[in-house]
């Protein structure tokens with residue numbers, strides 16, 4: 001087993017941790033003693049951060065509902081469906097009927113792009129972030 005120094009991806013605190021890797025599988029996590037933010041601590045999410053990596057429940061493809069069932073599609077098809085849906089709602093009901101939720105798992109730059117897209121392209125200020133939950 002080897003330990004790989006990394007950063008928890010669950011929220012914006014960015015706690016430092018070691019991922020324990022065995023046979024190319026991440027099998028555990030523990031806090032980094034010297035990390036300046038977390039200083040040898042992790043919350044319960046950080047202790048279990050490794051569990052989603054190899055989970056069979058993890059989404060590996062975008063899904064689109066067809067005939068009442070979610071089916072895997074290409075990213076191009078998923079983006080076309082999402083764009084058509086957002087455009088349709090905006091045209092029929094106005095931009096303030098759309099709300100966008102961003103994520104602490106994204107980088108600052110990705111969150112910036114999403115709020116810019118929401119305000120400048122969708123035309124609404126309805127954007128929030130999971131760190132406020």
Ligand code: SF4
Nearest residue numbers: 008010011015043046
């Ligand atoms: S260990 Fe907890 S507080 Fe630290 S980054 Fe992960 S989720 Fe956030």
